[in-house]
Amino acid sequence: MRPLLEVDDIHVRYGDLVALRGVSLHVDEGEVVCIIGPNGAGKSTTLAAVAGGVAPFRGEIRLAGEPLTGRRPEAIARLGLSLVPEGRHIFGTLTVDENLKLGGHVQSDKRRAADDKERLLDLFPRLRERLSFPAGRLSGGEQQMLAVARAVMTRPKLLLVDEPSLGLAPRIVDQIYEILLDLRRRENLTLLINEQSSNRILKHADRIHVLRGGRIQLEGRADALRDGEAIRNAYFGFSHGSAPAPVQETHA
Numbered sequence: 001m002r003p004l005l006e007v008d009d010i011h012v013r014y015g016d017l018v019a020l021r022g023v024s025l026h027v028d029e030g031e032v033v034c035i036i037g038p039n040g041a042g043k044s045t046t047l048a049a050v051a052g053g054v055a056p057f058r059g060e061i062r063l064a065g066e067p068l069t070g071r072r073p074e075a076i077a078r079l080g081l082s083l084v085p086e087g088r089h090i091f092g093t094l095t096v097d098e099n100l101k102l103g104g105h106v107q108s109d110k111r112r113a114a115d116d117k118e119r120l121l122d123l124f125p126r127l128r129e130r131l132s133f134p135a136g137r138l139s140g141g142e143q144q145m146l147a148v149a150r151a152v153m154t155r156p157k158l159l160l161v162d163e164p165s166l167g168l169a170p171r172i173v174d175q176i177y178e179i180l181l182d183l184r185r186r187e188n189l190t191l192l193i194n195e196q197s198s199n200r201i202l203k204h205a206d207r208i209h210v211l212r213g214g215r216i217q218l219e220g221r222a223d224a225l226r227d228g229e230a231i232r233n234a235y236f237g238f239s240h241g242s243a244p245a246p247v248q249e250t251h252a
């Protein structure tokens with residue numbers, strides 16, 4: 001069967017800086033695929049290219065066989081793709097309810113938008129209790145839940161999530177992943193997720209890609225990479241067989 005998302009040899013530049021140098025990956029329907037890489041690896045750029053925020057100068061991206069390259073972000077969203085951006089981008093002075101309404105903005109049918117909100121609040125009971133709170137007063141984990149809830153208002157087929165763990169305690173990271181995996185089951189979602197660290201992610205993802213310097217350095221099934229050594233070598237650029245210096249894990 002054809003993958004839901006196909007990213008085929010994309011190259012992206014910002015002025016003189018080439019951020020992606022031939023990134024290829026695919027995500028099958030129902031999969032949870034993770035891109036791991038250090039600062040500046042090109043993770044956000046990859047998701048931005050898929051969502052239409054930046055235009056690759058080479059390569060192709062397809063969603064369910066439809067070419068995305070050259071389409072505007074709103075048109076891509078209508079094809080069933082939604083992005084939870086890095087840093088969440090919720091509106092702190094607006095209430096939780098108002099933030100959710102903004103998520104439904106491509107939804108022209110008001111009745112359906114209201115049904116979608118009810119369905120979401122069943123999935124996120126914590127948000128139901130806090131509907132009239134200013135979003136800026138939520139905890140980091142609750143803000144991440146709100147960002148995810150807003151992104152799934154429109155019933156996407158594919159959800160892109162940029163560093164959901166950022167700044168969250170390990171226990172909260174696990175909760176966020178449980179919510180994402182629950183959404184996969186209940187909403188038939190497919191997930192492509194960026195993270196800086198593979199800690200805690202390996203147990204939740206089906207497949208992992210390590211991105212560094214704008215290139216995929218390693219790709220494999222999460223269960224096969226569980227001991228972490230191949231990931232560390234790809235992440236830090238150790239050549240195969242060279243003895244890596246002791247490394248400190250810098251991210252929770």
Ligand SMILES: Nc1ncnc2c1ncn2[C@@H]1O[C@H](COP(=O)(O)OP(=O)(O)OP(=O)(O)O)[C@@H](O)[C@H]1O
Pocket residue numbers: 014017019037038039040041042043044045046086196
């Ligand atoms: N809007 C931009 N203009 C110019 N350069 C950019 C822009 N966005 C990203 N870059 C550069 O492109 C490269 C890849 O950045 P990107 O944000 O995709 O990395 P990342 O893997 O998401 O990093 P992080 O883990 O810090 O979020 C970096 O060198 C970055 O400085």
Ligand SMILES: [Mg+2]
Pocket residue numbers: 043044045086162
């Ligand atoms: Mg990033």
